[in-house]
Amino acid sequence: MADERRPVRRRDVEAVELDLLAEGIHEAYGFDFRQYSRPSFQRRVWRRVDAEGLHTITGLLERVLHDPDALQRLLTELSINVSAMFRDPGFFRVFREKVVPQLRTYPFLRVWNAGCATGEETLSVAILLKETGLYDRTRIYATDMNEATVNQARTRAYPIAKMREYTANYIAAGGTRSFSEYYVADGERVVFQPSLADNIVFAQHNLATDRSFNEFHVIMCRNVMIYFNRDLHERVHALLYDSLAHFGVLGLGARESIDFSGHSAAYETVDEDERLYRKIA
Amino acid sequence: MGSIIAVGASWGGIHAVGVVLRGLPADLPVPVVIAQHRREDGGPSRMAETLGRRSAFAVVEASDKDVLEPGRAYLAPPGYHLLVERGSVSLSTDDYVRFSRPSIDVLFESVASAYGEDAVGVILTGASDDGAEGLASIHHVGGVTIVQEPSSAERRTMPDAALATGKDHRVLQLDEIAPFLVKVCA
Ligand SMILES: C[S@@+](CC[C@H](N)C(=O)[O-])C[C@H]1O[C@@H](n2cnc3c(N)ncnc32)[C@H](O)[C@@H]1O
DSSP: OOGGGSOOOOHHHHHHHHHHHHHHHHHHHOOOOTTBOHHHHHHHHHHHHHHTTOSOHHHHHHHHHHOHHHHHHHHHHHOOOOOOTTSSHHHHHHIIIIIHHHHTTOSSEEEEEESOTTSHHHHHHHHHHHHTTOGGGEEEEEEESOHHHHHHHHHTEEEGGGHHHHHHHHHHTTOOSOGGGGEEEETTEEEEOGGGGTTEEEEEOOTTTOOOOSOEEEEEEOSSGGGBOHHHHHHHHHHHHHHEEEEEEEEEOTTBOSGGGSOGGGEEEEETTTTEEEEOO | OOSEEEEEEOTTHHHHHHHHHHTSOTTOSSOEEEEEOOOSOSSSOOHHHHHHTTOSSEEEEOOBTOBOOTTEEEEOOTTOEEEEETTEEEEEOOOOBTTBSSOHHHHHHHHHHHHGGGEEEEEOOOSSOTTHHHHHHHHHTTOEEEEEOGGGSSSOHHHHHHHHTOOOOEEEOHHHHHHHHHHHHO
């Protein structure tokens, strides 16, 4: 990405072009990147500009408006759905220690996994709740704006090559059984037990545009809002707040802060390191 | 006039970044952002604490959307790219760039684009060529660019790579860097 290949990157012009691109995609196709975090949006857009052999963001706008395949390529570039089972194992360990005891006091539990990507996180919670005896009284709503990833999540299938890492995570997360009990190998992939999904509802839901659809005892929204700008971040925090029951627990990603949400005063900290918070007001 | 300092370092960086930070007075009216290559595994890290020791700057591991405040240094957390918008931090788990996450190029390019000629970039010791392009982008938008004098670096690959882009970066000994930063930012 040597800057020589690009014309002078005038910052003001670049900002205008990025706005136009986001507006154009929204107008023409309905995908809304207008409120995505600028620095990473910009980086990916430039990557696409280079890969398409173009020189300007405006050039990319022209191409995606006239060529749906180019739009698809841009959308792929813009969507990050990397995930892992028991990602940040400490989160699940602390969840088990500090949140599960509270959850035991409820006769029925609703959990929302917002931005579930391909379902790794959802299955991780399902396993955790099984092992703590709570799963049978739980319904997990797993949603993502990306229909394709939700469909993939429904298959409960993952590459067998990942199991070593996931097993290590599972153990570090305080898992109490043998991880391999939960899946069967099928060639290059493994498929997780159908019963893990008995109480999971997978659905497409866009945090930027859709509304709250229930009241939850637990909401996990991890590594999703880091892609939003401040306005959207704020809006989504409001949505999550409105969707949490009193004393409901909110789990964020390892490097996400609740401080800038405008709602931070409404939460008490369950565990700062693992970004677990409880709604108290 | 510099209004943000971006520092990139790899092998040998803990020492070198520490030296630079210790030379910055608490009232220097700019934030510092740091991409130091580091391991992703292993539990809690003391890197921020180590870097902040004996420094007037408060060194913190960056959280997403942190507001950039003067007198503070924001360290990229392991496994995340650190980027900036004017005034705030943005983290990303995008792909590795040149096998690195955090990547110095990613940080520097975002600094160049958010701060333009108000950006200051510093490349220190490292056994990698990360940062060379990022520093060139800061140079390109008219920012101040500094490279640690290669023979004085614990590993000279990174300073050499930064200089190989042919831009006229300022080459300084490690102990000259902080005083120079004070001059361009105060
Ligand atoms: C990096 S993944 C995080 C997956 C998982 N929560 C984890 O932490 O491992 C981010 C996910 O957020 C989803 N996402 C992005 N914007 C969204 C929006 N506006 N509404 C719902 N989901 C969104 C993406 O489709 C992607 O699957």
